[in-house]
Amino acid sequence: MKACVLHAIGDLRVEDVPQPNPGEGEVRVRIGACGVCGSDLPRVFTKGTYRFPTIPGHEFAGIVDAVGEGVDAALMGRVAAVFPLIPCRACAMCAAEEYALCENYDYLGSRSDGAFAQWVCAPVWNLALAPDGLNIDSAAMTEPAAVALHALKRGGICRGDRVVVFGAGSIGALCALWAKYLGAAAVGVVDIDASKLDRMRAFGFEVCNGSEQDASAWVADIFGGLVDLVIEATGVAAGAESALRSAQSRGRVVFLGNPAGDMNLAQDAYWQILRRELNVVGTWNSRFTSSPDDDWHETLQAMASGNFDACGLVSHRVSLDALPEMMASLRAGLDDVCKVLVVNEA
Ligand SMILES: [Zn+2]
Ligand SMILES: [Zn+2]
Structure with a gap:
């Protein structure tokens, strides 16, 4: 598959990498759209990630197109956003279902491979299924929108x-x-x-x-x-x-x-x-749980209601091929930018 791979600080390349296959308890998502986060700029150009090479990208949504062992095959074809944080499930904050405050987490797009790619695998628990009819671009805005909702709730x-x-x-x-x-x-x-x-x-x-x-x-x-x-x-x-x-x-x-x-x-x-x-x-990150009253599910419901249009903030849409150049432009200070979405045409 095609992916944008960070090999070292400042060295982001589009290349072919093996398509991932879902392990036990995982799904594979064919990525439709992935937002560029403000944190991706220091990640790519100054601070780097936890290991190289890494595929960045953590604000994404797509369609489930393969399931691993023990995962319900009925999820195939569903549009979903993905909570990018994989909690340890061993610390006190995990026990309290405050996974964003986990002390020892994995993270798609910084510690593990993320979604500046055509496919990504994630634990099925991390899926936030989109309500019927919600488009993938909106679903890809779930992560930043949930972060913002969490901030308002903290306030x-x-x-x-x-x-x-x-x-x-x-x-x-x-x-x-x-x-x-x-x-x-x-x-x-x-x-x-x-x-x-x-x-x-x-x-x-x-x-x-x-x-x-x-x-x-x-x-x-x-x-x-x-x-x-x-x-x-x-x-x-x-x-x-x-x-x-x-x-x-x-x-x-x-x-x-x-x-x-x-x-x-x-x-x-x-x-x-x-x-x-x-x-x-x-405020830090957002609250994602298995219950419907968390920031993620509330965000998806609000977007599906038609009264909360996060896509109105999308200022640029680029392909994976154009992403390294877009990242350089963002670093240099692109005019009139709000949210950049990396889109994979179906
Ligand atoms: Zn982010
Ligand atoms: Zn934990």
């Missing part, structure tokens, strides 16, 4: 909340979409990239360019005061400081953005945590 999202998201990358944009879907009274987005803000404005959100005006002053102005829930999705100190300054007393601030470097906070921003008794929480 205790309530109907009527006023919500501001700092950072309009794909996860930040998904947070804004979820906030609206979940009944927020008003949603604002702050970024420093005008094209990202244009996209968010087109979705109907209030937007602020943080490089042109003071974001917390804008929040107070637009929302008639500081807000109930703030999502920090920039991963830079200036964004985190503005996020802390934008939450009202006893408000909630969720730290979501992967830090790009040290996160040194100005003293007055730090003071807000104390003086306004802010509830500051972190």
Whole structure:
């Protein structure tokens, strides 16, 4: 099969590799679409993965086309997203069904081969079956959308909340979409990239360019005061400081953005945590379980309802052959990019 293989830091090549066969308890998925995650850029260009060679790609969906021993053959032909984390099932967090917090996990697309390929194998437990009629591109958005939903749940999202998201990358944009879907009274987005803000404005959100005006002053102005829930999705100190300054007393601030470097906070921003008794929480990955009330199944249901359109964030669609060039463009700073999907034509 064709795959995009990372041989060393900066060395991503399209090549032919053996098609994988499902082992006991596994399924094979013919990949329809796989998103490029923000974390794939450092993975490919600066930090590398746990071993080489590795096939990256962890935000994917496709069609089950082979099953291993002990797996129900009725799954053949089903469209599914795949939770990329394979938990150890031995640690305390696994016992609590908090698999994203597992201490010793395997991961498709970083520790094991992922989905920048035509096929991938995964344990059947990791399948999140798409409701009938949901297209594969939407299903491939399940992973980032579930990460965003998890962040809002960590922030205790309530109907009527006023919500501001700092950072309009794909996860930040998904947070804004979820906030609206979940009944927020008003949603604002702050970024420093005008094209990202244009996209968010087109979705109907209030937007602020943080490089042109003071974001917390804008929040107070637009929302008639500081807000109930703030999502920090920039991963830079200036964004985190503005996020802390934008939450009202006893408000909630969720730290979501992967830090790009040290996160040194100005003293007055730090003071807000104390003086306004802010509830500051972190969020990591998403919750996937075997029950239907987890982030993944909720995401698939919301997308199938037609009221949550994560595909509206797809800015580019490329083939596997074009992926190395696309990764180089993303690294160089491609204009007007949100979510890039790598698609395999059926
Ligand atoms: Zn990701
Ligand atoms: Zn574990």
